[in-house]
Amino acid sequence: MAQSAGPRRSRIFRGGSDINPSWHYWMVYLLPGLLIYIFFMAWPLVDSVRVSFYQTGEGIRRFVGFSNYITLFTDPILKERFWGAFRHTWLFFAIHMCVQNVLGIFFATILTNKTMRGVRAYQIILFLPVTLSILVTGYLWKLLLNPVWTGSVFESMGLGFLSQPYLGMENIALPVISLVSCWQWVGLPTMMFFAALQGISEEVIEAASLEGCSGWQMFRFIQLPLIMPIVGIIAILTFVNNFNAFDVVYAMEGPSGPPNYSTDIIGTFFYRLGIAGEHPVAIPNPGLGATLATVIFVMLTIFVVPTLIKTQREA
Amino acid sequence: MKIFKSQRVQNMHIPSHIILVVWSFIVLFPIYIMIVNSFKTKFSIYDNPFGLPEKWNFKNYQYVFTNSDFMGYFMNSILVVIISLALTLALGAFAAYALANWKGKASNLVFFFIVAGMMLPIRIASIRLIQIVKTLGLLNTIWGLIPIYVAMGFPVSVFIITAFIRSVPGELTESAFIDGAGRLKIFFVIILPLLKPAMATVAIYNLVPFWNDLWFPLLFITDEKSKTLLLGVTRLFGQYQTDWSRVLAVLTLSALPVIILYLLMSSQFIKGLTAGAIKG
Numbered sequence: 001m002a003q004s005a006g007p008r009r010s011r012i013f014r015g016g017s018d019i020n021p022s023w024h025y026w027m028v029y030l031l032p033g034l035l036i037y038i039f040f041m042a043w044p045l046v047d048s049v050r051v052s053f054y055q056t057g058e059g060i061r062r063f064v065g066f067s068n069y070i071t072l073f074t075d076p077i078l079k080e081r082f083w084g085a086f087r088h089t090w091l092f093f094a095i096h097m098c099v100q101n102v103l104g105i106f107f108a109t110i111l112t113n114k115t116m117r118g119v120r121a122y123q124i125i126l127f128l129p130v131t132l133s134i135l136v137t138g139y140l141w142k143l144l145l146n147p148v149w150t151g152s153v154f155e156s157m158g159l160g161f162l163s164q165p166y167l168g169m170e171n172i173a174l175p176v177i178s179l180v181s182c183w184q185w186v187g188l189p190t191m192m193f194f195a196a197l198q199g200i201s202e203e204v205i206e207a208a209s210l211e212g213c214s215g216w217q218m219f220r221f222i223q224l225p226l227i228m229p230i231v232g233i234i235a236i237l238t239f240v241n242n243f244n245a246f247d248v249v250y251a252m253e254g255p256s257g258p259p260n261y262s263t264d265i266i267g268t269f270f271y272r273l274g275i276a277g278e279h280p281v282a283i284p285n286p287g288l289g290a291t292l293a294t295v296i297f298v299m300l301t302i303f304v305v306p307t308l309i310k311t312q313r314e315a
Numbered sequence: 316m317k318i319f320k321s322q323r324v325q326n327m328h329i330p331s332h333i334i335l336v337v338w339s340f341i342v343l344f345p346i347y348i349m350i351v352n353s354f355k356t357k358f359s360i361y362d363n364p365f366g367l368p369e370k371w372n373f374k375n376y377q378y379v380f381t382n383s384d385f386m387g388y389f390m391n392s393i394l395v396v397i398i399s400l401a402l403t404l405a406l407g408a409f410a411a412y413a414l415a416n417w418k419g420k421a422s423n424l425v426f427f428f429i430v431a432g433m434m435l436p437i438r439i440a441s442i443r444l445i446q447i448v449k450t451l452g453l454l455n456t457i458w459g460l461i462p463i464y465v466a467m468g469f470p471v472s473v474f475i476i477t478a479f480i481r482s483v484p485g486e487l488t489e490s491a492f493i494d495g496a497g498r499l500k501i502f503f504v505i506i507l508p509l510l511k512p513a514m515a516t517v518a519i520y521n522l523v524p525f526w527n528d529l530w531f532p533l534l535f536i537t538d539e540k541s542k543t544l545l546l547g548v549t550r551l552f553g554q555y556q557t558d559w560s561r562v563l564a565v566l567t568l569s570a571l572p573v574i575i576l577y578l579l580m581s582s583q584f585i586k587g588l589t590a591g592a593i594k595g
Contacts, residue, residue, distance in 0.1 A: 021498065023421065029413035033406030033469050034429070040466035041432055044443035051442060103338075110335065115326040118335075124581045125339045128346070130588060131577045133527035135545050136570050139552055140349050143559060150364050183341070191589045236434075244436045247529050251549075267438075274442050275534060286442045293439040304434065 138251025232311020407472025
């Protein structure tokens, strides 16, 4: 090929026929993707930090130092909304860790059993909701939980007390929404744990069972320590996804986290503050939105980096 | 007691099956309710929400197809997802080919710079992204979504494909090299055909979030003609609020394409979507 190339072939092709092309040869392959990544992800992320030091509004763009941060943490309404959303996001995270991830590890352990039948079918069913959109899941459960629709069925079974307007109850709405989200995602940690458990060598399990190790002991002292890196990854993914969560609350309650902001999480607060406009002003404030984004970014880093170091050390 | 301890009975794993059957029911029942009630009418869904329809009613589907912008939303989503996926795969494979072959310190740095993007939630950059898309004049078009999805999918794409190319035996490319093939030819003739499984993993890993994304369309698009499927669903949900059988038909229709794909190739889906686990 190279010999027949002739003088009209571009430098790119000729560079490619060296045994070790220099770095600028590879740039041709690398740059198209890299530039899109930089321009639409890396740079906007970093530049959001810069915007957080500016006052933004109609035609105004003025450097104001830490003034946005001070506003976010001292303005009586904003302060209340922020800490409310912060608490709710932690509760949302705690429920996912306790329900979604614990169920995930539990199902994975059951499915790992060699002599068990029908494992494949269970896997397919368990994983099915992961492919649904959160919005569709949210809308569907919103209708299912409406006593007007399903209440009559519960009553006919003598379980009428179960049929409550859960999504309108301040203390219950958020846990219910979290559980719906767990219903959707539980297949993901299940299959990740399953893959990790499959990776444990046969000999380890056999040796342990010869020593009389079984059931809970096997899980606690043999399997769990060996899949610790995956446990760490899943904890991190769960945490990061919590700060991304928005759709499920948007579908089931609306962007302002009713009733009375009791289901307002960081995602919905960010949406109102920086993008849609917060009640009662209803004008978005990009500067404050970027400030909140920076705060989220810092919180994620504080959680993710130590968890990564702690769980991935041996891996 | 002796009987219960026998190996045979133990190997039937009765408690495990009970647990998994109960959970399978919890998973499938809401989906069953959604589909079944979409074939009822406005009022008959209240009679027996959990039962099969007495008379199967296809009017809801007919209505959604003929009297709403549903097909427009659907086509917009298909277009956005296909173009974004194609670009993510192509640009990812080219970049991975470069990173797997380019030897040098800077190569590793660039690789980590890209892969770091897998951990970063792009949504917190939304404030800037709105401004960027607006400056480019792409607000209210589906074209504004594509570069963002490509940027979202690029890190995973590079991560998985680079690892895959590195595992291709060197002799394979070297012998082609001795025969006089250029780098570009080696990529298309030797590497690309081998990449199929890695490409499938990357495609599925990105397909579901691209198809199911509500956030960016919600931020960028208000024009009916440019709305994607999920954004359209939020509108139809509000519009049909008085007729739940119609709402359920919309929900079923928007969930169905991915469910069918999933059932056709479930193992690729499970492998692709759990690819996050190998990130560490």
